[in-house]
Amino acid sequence: MRPSPIYLALATLLAAASATASPWLLRPGELVVVGRYDFETADREYLDSGGPKVYPLRGKLNATTYAIDLRLGTLPDFELQLMVPIKVVSYKADPVILLDDQGATPAIDFYQENVLDLSQSNRGLGDLELSARYQLFRRALVGAVELAIKTPTGYDPPVGTFGDRPRSQEEFIANVGTFVRPENVRDDVTLGDGQLDASLGLLLGYAARTGTFARLDTAYRLRFGDAADQVVGHARVGQMLLGRLILFGGVDAEIAVTEGGVIGVSVAAEDPALPAAEYGGFNNLALRELRLERDRVGLAAGAILRLTDVVELNGAYGHVIWGRNTAVSRTISLGVGVRTSLLP
Numbered sequence: 001m002r003p004s005p006i007y008l009a010l011a012t013l014l015a016a017a018s019a020t021a022s023p024w025l026l027r028p029g030e031l032v033v034v035g036r037y038d039f040e041t042a043d044r045e046y047l048d049s050g051g052p053k054v055y056p057l058r059g060k061l062n063a064t065t066y067a068i069d070l071r072l073g074t075l076p077d078f079e080l081q082l083m084v085p086i087k088v089v090s091y092k093a094d095p096v097i098l099l100d101d102q103g104a105t106p107a108i109d110f111y112q113e114n115v116l117d118l119s120q121s122n123r124g125l126g127d128l129e130l131s132a133r134y135q136l137f138r139r140a141l142v143g144a145v146e147l148a149i150k151t152p153t154g155y156d157p158p159v160g161t162f163g164d165r166p167r168s169q170e171e172f173i174a175n176v177g178t179f180v181r182p183e184n185v186r187d188d189v190t191l192g193d194g195q196l197d198a199s200l201g202l203l204l205g206y207a208a209r210t211g212t213f214a215r216l217d218t219a220y221r222l223r224f225g226d227a228a229d230q231v232v233g234h235a236r237v238g239q240m241l242l243g244r245l246i247l248f249g250g251v252d253a254e255i256a257v258t259e260g261g262v263i264g265v266s267v268a269a270e271d272p273a274l275p276a277a278e279y280g281g282f283n284n285l286a287l288r289e290l291r292l293e294r295d296r297v298g299l300a301a302g303a304i305l306r307l308t309d310v311v312e313l314n315g316a317y318g319h320v321i322w323g324r325n326t327a328v329s330r331t332i333s334l335g336v337g338v339r340t341s342l343l344p
Helices: 005-016 108-113 169-174
Strands: 030-042 044-046 061-073 080-093 120-125 128-138 141-151 196-208 212-223 230-241 246-258 262-269 284-293 294-305 311-324 329-340
Touching: 080 141, 169 262, 169 284, 212 246
Parallel strands: none
Antiparallel strands: 030 061, 030 329, 061 080, 080 120, 080 128, 128 141, 141 196, 196 212, 212 230, 230 246, 246 294, 262 284, 294 311, 311 329
16 A cells, blocks of 8 residues: 555655654755754753752853754665754853951952852853664654764863862862852853763654654763763654644653762852842852762654755754753754755
8 A cells, every 4th residue: 555645744754854863764865954043041950959949149041052963864774963063151140259258358359359250151162963873664663773972072061160179068168268269160151061972772753644753762871071871762742734844742851870970069059049148158058069960851842844845944942840950941942954865
């Protein structure tokens, strides 16, 4: 029996519309180029445990990513993908004084020398991601295996609030005057985790002749540089409408399964709503040994619109709903994809 037109259209669109990992691989010679814009914002965060907390000192995190995704079908049942991002990350917060004025210096000099501006920004080339996929089977149910490598590009990695030293709360308290200096403020406003990842995953998908589809991706992410390994999962369900539009929703998860190394001491707030004027003498502060490990669970929804046989638009919204050592981020993604064939 010949496949229905809607089934063929769905399979083609799922294979080519998005530059993200897909169990529907491209044919040899097919090339998909996607230009993507992401805007992420957060004013709350998950710490080691408990629910989300607002950033202290009216803090707010914004991140913008401009990315080029390239997917190329090479041999039969085999494709390669490269993602190159340019990122701009900024954190804004009210300035604050944490040390006590012991009267050893004039008040004006003390305030000038000890005002801490925790606002930071960074921009540049983020982590490069290279993936290779092999098609295991391709029918209504499709499956592929994926090997993915993520590598940093030389940016400064994340550290504690005042750098990668001290590594313990005790060392911090014993040398407060040395560490708590305006010139030492670093925090973790960075373009990535600054370490190499290698992931091995299984990608599964199902497409029905009614235009309904479902996807499930799972992977083990081996993280070098003393970062905690993760188990990663992505699930999507969706429906094609009018032969050109796909609506979808799903869930994404990254769960640490090992312990990450300490990269510094993070200064958090017992009461994040307390204004800057009421800090001082380490009032309201809680010290945390910051580890390079992260949990994150988020919801996603979006659409893919096929404008022509070779041009697609895609948009998505993501919202982190639970995590550890991560921002409660809300992300809007917009992309334009072009599909072509390099073979005659």
